[in-house]
Amino acid sequence: MAKQASTSTHEITCRLPRSRSSVPRARAMLHAVLSEWNIGQDVLEAAELLLSELVTNALRVPVPSGRQVGVRIAQSQLDGILRMEVSDAGPGRPEVRAPADDEAGGRGLLLVEALSHRWGVEERANGIGKTVWAELKAPDIITEPLTKEIAAAAVRPGQTVKSWGEWHTVLDVTTEQPSTPTAAVILTLDEGPPLRVRATEPLAVRQGDDGVRGMPENCP
Template sequence: MTNALRAPAPSDRQVGVRIAHSSTDGLLRLEVSDAGSGRPELRHPRADDERGRGLGLVDALSHRWGVTARAGGIGKTVWAELKAPDLLPTPSTREVAAVTVSPGQQIRVWGAWRAIRTVRTARHATGGLTVVLGLDEGPPLHLPAAEPLSVRGLP
């Protein structure tokens, strides 16, 4: 950003900043655009240099970065992408009957989300249908077929 503000350009030119995220990739993209003609260079400043570290920081902290021509042909946009997996959307949760769950889904049980590994049904002693869920942690879970569960994952 500092370089964009210092770039030699006519006084009526503006510096643009754009921040976007891709929930598909878990990336945060930062863009700074200016009307200057220069291209940024990765420098290797000495310990007592007071300038020249900005792009080195971008290079060290980002997943990837680059420079593209600015739309309209005047200047450039310097961009950097940071890994931000916490920006991925959380899977939607819905309530379903135990008998409808499938392996690969997750259910909320014992205060945490647990992945379903196996599903089978059995007859309960009273004649009703019981669903037996094998989970990624803990013992198998035996539930009445109509028991409502909070589920996320595959339909």
């Protein structure tokens, strides 16, 4: 199933069979997802070209029988970045080539390099194959995070709170004298000194979406 990576990032993941039909299927999936995310037309068109090249390259890699191509599309609302990843189980790392004028192919990564904000190659976590990724700047998806106020005593590690005018991730929560009316809570943050507040003091907490939107692991 597709999953939400964090409160500010949405992602879609799926697997595609190793066939030519997977390229238009990937483009159709991308178009549907980016339309839902309200991505602008210019970014959508560039993203379709990038994903087509990444999937096409992955299909050309020799891999063991039965292996599929993995696709991940993610958007970061905080950074305004759209990221596309395509994984395969084949060896080697793709490199940008400078083909001769009479060569019919070999320009895929040149296009990826020209269109993307940045791109790269990573080894897959299980040690089999690689993931080629490309990112685009997509300012349309930058939004102010939804927030809610909760008592400091209800804050939990992993949540993001607003302190000193900035958002910080809570690493640890300690309650001092929890049975007294003047109980205090100490929040250890990812940056800066610990934050000590009254247990009843309301704090702004970044609120994630309810539920997870996405597509099945096997693309339609």
